[in-house]
Amino acid sequence: MMTRADWVLMVIALCALPLLYLHLWTPQDAYWDVGGTRAGARGSAKQEPEPSATHGAVADSATGLRIQIAAAAATITPLTPDRQVQVTGPIGESTIEIRAGQARFLSSPCPGQVCVHSGWLREAGQLAACLPNRISIQLLGSRPRFDAINF
Amino acid sequence: MQIQTTAEDQRIAWLAALAITIHILESAFPSPLPGIKPGLANVITIVVLIQFGWRSAAWVSLLRVLCGSLLLGTFLTPTFLLSLSGAVCSIGILWLAGRLPGRGFGPVGFSLLAALAHTAGQFTIAWLLFIPHPALWRLFPVLLTAALLFGTVSGIIAGEISNRQRQCTT
Numbered sequence: 308m309m310t311r312a313d314w315v316l317m318v319i320a321l322c323a324l325p326l327l328y329l330h331l332w333t334p335q336d337a338y339w340d341v342g343g344t345r346a347g348a349r350g351s352a353k354q355e356p357e358p359s360a361t362h363g364a365v366a367d368s369a370t371g372l373r374i375q376i377a378a379a380a381a382t383i384t385p386l387t388p389d390r391q392v393q394v395t396g397p398i399g400e401s402t403i404e405i406r407a408g409q410a411r412f413l414s415s416p417c418p419g420q421v422c423v424h425s426g427w428l429r430e431a432g433q434l435a436a437c438l439p440n441r442i443s444i445q446l447l448g449s450r451p452r453f454d455a456i457n458f
Numbered sequence: 459m460q461i462q463t464t465a466e467d468q469r470i471a472w473l474a475a476l477a478i479t480i481h482i483l484e485s486a487f488p489s490p491l492p493g494i495k496p497g498l499a500n501v502i503t504i505v506v507l508i509q510f511g512w513r514s515a516a517w518v519s520l521l522r523v524l525c526g527s528l529l530l531g532t533f534l535t536p537t538f539l540l541s542l543s544g545a546v547c548s549i550g551i552l553w554l555a556g557r558l559p560g561r562g563f564g565p566v567g568f569s570l571l572a573a574l575a576h577t578a579g580q581f582t583i584a585w586l587l588f589i590p591h592p593a594l595w596r597l598f599p600v601l602l603t604a605a606l607l608f609g610t611v612s613g614i615i616a617g618e619i620s621n622r623q624r625q626c627t628t
Contacts, residue, residue: 310561
């Protein structure tokens with residue numbers, strides 16, 4: 308029932324799959340290497356992964372960062388220079404880091420740390436939010452890559 | 459006005475109807491993992507490919523996607539686009555596989571290739587159009603593993619069906 312070509316194909320597929328797992332599941336991409344390093348190293352920026360500078364096309368699409376705290380009017384800040392912004396929400400102070408045209412929550416007083424684990428926002432339209440501290444940040448740009456179906 | 463139909467047209471319509479039925483029955487069962495589906499309707503595609511050639515198989519496959527989406531109410535939705543891209547990729551690779559010299563692939567090989575191409579094509583479209591997020595690729599090997607498994611099972615079923623049919627007709 309199985310021809311020789313079938314067997315060859317099967318063997319190739321079975322060999323290629325583990326390689327694919329190995330390739331795609333190895334945390335080589337700094338963006339996704341957040342689980343282990345970030346949870347343990349809250350506040351110490353040295354161990355944090357770097358934002359990737361190679362993401363050029365993406366980095367120029369974002370032109371600003373909108374920071375929204377609770378029901379107050381949103382503030383829009385430019386993405387240069389690289390810096391850390393302290394914002395105070397209902398439960399404490401969150402730190403937002405802006406570097407290389409990208410932004411993220413560096414630290415937050417919230418229990419879940421969902422905002423911090425969201426990682427770097429790289430593309431216009433991307434958003435990270437901290438519900439306990441009622442802060443959200445979003446990259447702005449003329450041509451957002453993401454829309455409502457994003458997450 | 460009457461449309462002239464050939465015996466081949468009617469055969470394709472019958473087989474497509476069968477494939478659509480399986481497609482819809484399958485969509486009634488909840489999937490254990492989102493994005494993973496046995497794809498049993500492809501058994502029909504493979505049987506048709508082996509018995510009646512690539513052209514009929516392509517017709518059956520595309521008709522299944524079109525009519526299945528009309529009946530399920532997903533026509534022109536993202537689900538339909540994904541389904542279509544998967545079907546187009548798999549019949550594309552089946553065309554290539556059919557050109558192989560020698561004895562070539564059997565049902566299991568065809569089914570496996572079709573399943574892998576289906577998943578890969580669908581995944582690429584999903585990534586390009588709907589979820590352009592780098593983390594999506596983590597799901598890719600998982601989906602391919604499922605494709606490998608279900609593709610092989612479908613192929614074995616298709617081979618068995620072809621064998622029995624041959625016994626019936628001879």
